[in-house]
Amino acid sequence: MTSVRPAEIRVSEIFGPTIQGEGILIGLPTVFVRTGGCDYRCSWCDSLHAVDSEYREDWRAMSTEDVWQEVVRLSGGSPVMVTLSGGNPAIQPLGGLIDRGHEEGYRFALETQGSVARDWFAELDVLVLSPKPPSSGMETDWEAFDACLRLSKGRPQTVLKIVVLDEADYAYARAAAARYPHLPVYLQPCNHTPPPPDADDAPIDVEGILERMRWLVDKAAEDRWLEARVLPQLHVLIWGNKRGV
Amino acid sequence: MTSVRPAEIRVSEIFGPTIQGEGILIGLPTVFVRTGGCDYRCSWCDSLHAVDSEYREDWRAMSTEDVWQEVVRLSGGSPVMVTLSGGNPAIQPLGGLIDRGHEEGYRFALETQGSVARDWFAELDVLVLSPKPPSSGMETDWEAFDACLRLSKGRPQTVLKIVVLDEADYAYARAAAARYPHLPVYLQPCNHTPPPPDADDAPIDVEGILERMRWLVDKAAEDRWLEARVLPQLHVLIWGNKRGV
Secondary structure, eight states, X not given: OOOOOOSEEEEEEEEEEEEOOSGGGTTOEEEEEEEOOOSOOOTTOSOGGGTOGGGGGGOEEEEHHHHHHHHHHHHTTOOOEEEEESSOGGGSOOHHHHHHHHHTTOEEEEEEOSSSOOGGGGGOSEEEEXXXXXXXXXXXXXXXXXXXXXXXXXXXXXXXXXXXXXXHHHHHHHHHHXXXXXXXXXXXXXXXXXXXXXXXTOOOOHHHHHHHHHHHHHHHHHTTOOSSEEOOOHHHHHHTTOSOO | OOSOOOSEEEEEEEXXXXXXXXXXXXXXXXXXXXXXXXXXXXXXXXXXXXXXXXXXXXXXXXXXXHHHHHHHHHHTTOOOEEEEESSOGXXXXXXXXXXXXHHTTOEEEEEEOSSSOOGXXXXXXXXXXXXXXXXXXXXXXXXXXXXXXXXXXXXXXXXXXXXXXXXXXXXXXXXXHHHOTTSOEEEEEOOSSOOOTTXXXXXXXXXXXXXXXXXXXXXHHHTTOOSSEEOOOHHHHHHTTOSOO
């Protein structure tokens, strides 16, 4: 990838401040910039409205400055953690937004599967690499994944976050953690009832998620895998599948 | 306090590994050492079985070595984060246990209200200071609290964790955060249906806790208090009021 930064960012939604519901920043107030478009199609994707091109009419092509002004408006000008999510935000030109926000004391976390590497990863404050396990139906390109780490130059705080649906996913998570022993690991029980992209606040099997959470906690403990954190999607427990919270 | 270390630790229960359900270590596998006895009587205490002297017959006076051997047994000899909780664990002689565990690569987090300062606080890896807000019925002795920080010598990772039931508690949390601007803050919606000390797995108002969680997230966002993390007691959502998980 070159460092060319086209003017426009494809945006699905910008909302917040609300708390980050997952992973290393769980509980932290953040403004989400969710970009449109993804090079993956995970079977249990919970953000299809930002992934499936059927919904691309809802996406807006925005300039870096327009995205920035919306972040400032939502945060009332108070520096906040900005979470760049998607879809896969790595396929958007976000380097300029990060630079702009840093000038004002904002911080930036990126959530990506690690399939597309960008030189601006090195400007991030937090890099959440979320390789997709077998149940997603995707296959991990570990060379692309390694390129993400290489281009980040060790600057952002970097972690692995892996969704786990079943035993095969758990084995995948174990292998990924072994491959990157220096990276903190966050395991996340899969939400197996993701919202359909055209329905806000769809029903959700909370008890099923909690059951998977308990299974995962027990499994990691039995394996003496005592470094990985196990965290559910807190926003799903608090707000269900509702969007924009 | 002197550095005299009496032989016996008053223990209410030792269990795990399970995940830490609260605060900075949320999601991390840990073995809990819950000590018996407390200098506080919080109105909504969720561990009365480790606080009220009515239950002291269930507490065991154990040597440091016996406590250590139980931690080793539960963790299968794999180094794990040990959480020292209570009651108020600061009134127990825990310095020797911390030294013993450190020799084997274990780490130690202490949860205390900050009413009793010990020189061994400086040996901790994580110090969670949890001053009690007005709804607890307790009054904070800030001089004792400052002594905890002083004796920790800035060595452990130190955070504030504050339970919030209502507006008055929120104002207290705001003031405490302003008093210690260098300490990360974790806000925790109060579990207003704590388990009675003699009943395992008592009913619990999950929806009420989630309602308070949503209120707290909104309130912090409206106030542009964007550095404090807001986290519920995850173990209560996952396992209810059940003990030993």
